[in-house]
Structure formats: structure tokens, C-alpha cells
């Protein structure tokens with residue numbers, strides 16, 4: 001598969017009061033056309049910052065300090081504002097956790113979807129409105145012609161997320177980034193939204209980057225996953241292979257902590273401690289203070305290099321000597 005999105009050595013930092021705090025460090029990954037990949041890690045790992053950087057949407061005070069993001073060979077980080085505005089929403093689009101944040105409460109939802117089509121594809125008012133109704137129907141909104149005229153507050157959380165997905169896929173982007181798209185929704189609604197994302201991804205041949213703290217979400221949705229911890233990518237590989245035999249102790253700990261474990265007769269095991277604050281990272285492996293396999297002389301000190309075996313990449317100095325328990329799927 002050919003590479004569509006290529007992230008190389010992406011580093012992100014927050015600057016406040018003359019102090020620079022690294023939030024994301026040398027993250028590299030690739031996304032092929034039509035592929036679904038997960039970006040997983042506990043809250044505070046740097047997943048959202050990574051995702052936002054891809055679209056040039058980092059919050060004020062947070063900047064990219066190194067690296068490149070190439071989409072079809074165009075470096076998005078070097079692109080001027082106008083080029084980026086043309087790419088964002090059209091070639092690469094994003095769905096956020098809180099659908100209300102992306103919707104204007106004062107405009108009927110149909111008009112909001114139509115606006116995307118007018119702006120990016122130059123559709124006239126009539127055709128854009130008709131296409132918006134089709135899109136609302138395609139994302140599973142019943143009676144789309146009637147609902148298109150209604151305002152966001154009349155929609156449930158799940159239905160609002162469907163509207164957001166309709167807006168994101170309106171221009172059939174090559175890449176869709178979904179950042180915790182189901183985290184704010186009821187469990188029963190979560191599964192339906194994930195099904196919708198996968199169906200859209202397959203029908204439109206989009207690449208999907210699904211950002212989530214929930215490995216269960218990745219298991220049913222993605223081909224490949226990347227695991228992030230304290231701003232670093234610690235493991236990357238095929239979903240089946242990683243679940244079966246994780247090579248990084250953090251991945252193994254996440255799998256053991258997943259609530260799905262309870263259904264296999266094993267109680268979920270919480271990971272001790274918390275993700276370190278970006279300004280207070282330990283030297284060497286950032287996971288070492290919480291890791292059950294830490295060897296002081298091996299894991300402290302110098303930063304750990306990424307080890308590559310086939311399609312697997314692991315950032316653990318001990319990964320070759322460890323045999324970690326996985327989860328059979």
C-alpha cells in the first residue's frame with residue numbers, strides 16, 4: 001500500500017512564561033490510503049496534540065518544534081495558511097469528542113453540512129442543500145430532509161456525532177482523523193458510531209486515524225495501531241499481532257487493564273501510578289517508574305532507541321528478552 005500520510009520526527013512543545021515544555025517527542029508513523037489505524041494511550045499521552053498538529057490546529061501557546069507531516073507529498077507544517085485551509089476539511093478532516101463544539105447552535109444542521117460543500121467544492125446553494133440531505137441520510141439520520149432544517153439542540157449526542165461525521169466526510173477526504181469520537185456517548189451508541197465510521201471509511205476508501213484511550217475501540221475497528229505514552233510512540237504494529245503478543249510492557253499493561261478482560265474471567269489490572277506531567281519526565285524510558293519489568297541499569301539514563309522487526313516497532317530496551325502476556329481475540 002502506498003503511503004498517504006507520513007509523519008516524521010514530530011515534536012510538539014508548550015511555551016509559557018519563557019519555559020518550553022515538550023508534549024510530544026519524535027513521533028513518526030505512516031498511514032496508507034484506505035487504511036484504519038488506531039492511536040492509543042492513557043489520557044495525557046499526547047494523542048490529541050499529535051492529531052491537532054496534523055491539521056495545523058494546535059491550541060495557542062503550543063507549537064511544532066521539529067518534524068514534518070506530509071500528505072500526498074505536501075508538507076502540511078510548511079504550508080501557508082491558505083494552502084492549509086484548502087486541504088483541511090477537503091483532503092484531511094477531523095471528528096472531535098464533543099460534537100457540540102464543532103456545530104453552530106444557531107444554524108440548522110443541514111445548512112452547516114451544505115456550507116462545507118459550498119466552501120470546499122464550490123457547490124451552489126440548491127445542490128449543496130440537496131447533497132447535505134443525502135449525507136445526513138447516509139450517516140443514519142432518519143427523515144433527513146425534515147431533520148436538516150432543525151437546530152443541533154434537537155439532536156441527541158449520538159445523532160450530533162453523526163452530523164459531525166457527515167460534515168467531515170462531505171468532501172470525501174483522503175484522511176479522516178477521529179479523536180475520541182465515541183468517548184462522550186452511551187455504550188450502546190458508541191458501537192453504532194464506530195460501525196458508521198468503519199462503513200464510511202470502507203465506502204469512501206478513506207484512511208482513518210482513530211484516536212482513543214480504549215483498546216476495545218481499536219480492536220473492532222483498526223488494522224494497525226500505535227501506542228503512545230508520555231508524548232512518545234512506544235509500540236506500533238498490526239492489531240492482531242500486538243494484542244496477541246505485545247512487546248512493550250506499557251502495551252501489555254493497557255491490555256491487562258482493559259475492562260474486556262473481566263469477560264475473559266481475568267479481573268482488569270489497573271496500571272499503578274499515573275502518566276507523568278510533561279515537565280516532569282523521568283530520564284531514560286518514561287514508563288520505567290510504572291513498569292513491572294524495569295531494570296535500573298538498562299531502563300534509566302539514555303533514551304531508548306526504537307527497535308524494528310518487520311512491521312513492528314518497539315521503544316523498550318528490554319523488549320527482546322521479555323515475553324509479555326497478550327489477549328487472544
Ligand SMILES: Nc1ncnc2c1ncn2[C@@H]1O[C@H](COP(=O)(O)OP(=O)(O)O)[C@@H](O)[C@H]1O
Pocket residue numbers: 014023041042043044045046047048049050059060061062277278
Ligand atoms: N493548551 C495546552 N497548553 C499546554 N499543555 C497542554 C495543552 N493542552 C494539553 N496540554 C498537555 O499536553 C499533554 C498531552 O495532552 P493531550 O494531547 O490532550 O493528551 P491525550 O489526548 O493523549 O489525552 C498533557 O500533559 C496536557 O496536559
Ligand SMILES: [Mg+2]
Pocket residue numbers: 047048049179180
Ligand atoms: Mg485527547
